[in-house]
Amino acid sequence: MHDHALEKNADAETFRQAGLDQAIQSIRARGTLVNIAIWEKTANITPNALCFRERRYMGVATYQEGDYQDVIDAIASG
Numbered sequence: 001m002h003d004h005a006l007e008k009n010a011d012a013e014t015f016r017q018a019g020l021d022q023a024i025q026s027i028r029a030r031g032t033l034v035n036i037a038i039w040e041k042t043a044n045i046t047p048n049a050l051c052f053r054e055r056r057y058m059g060v061a062t063y064q065e066g067d068y069q070d071v072i073d074a075i076a077s078g
Contacts, residue, residue: 013041024049024057032056 020035020043027033027050035057050057 017043020045021049024055027053027055027057029053030055032058035059036062 016037016039023033024045030053033055036059045057049055
């Protein structure tokens with residue numbers, strides 16, 4: 001029996017990895033890639049793709065505790 005859900009998930013992970021690879025290759029020399037994605041599975045990064053052109057890769061949280069309250073307060077105050 002073929003499990004289409006597993007195949008679809010594998011395809012999605014392959015797509016994400018390909019996108020990450022392309023994004024890293026697109027960083028200019030001494031540039032920075034900021035990742036805001038939350039990854040469900042481990043992603044592979046080739047260190048030499050960063051080292052040879054002095055590229056940087058960093059991950060960030062897209063929000064911090066209290067951000068939502070700040071926005072709600074701003075909307076409420078007009």
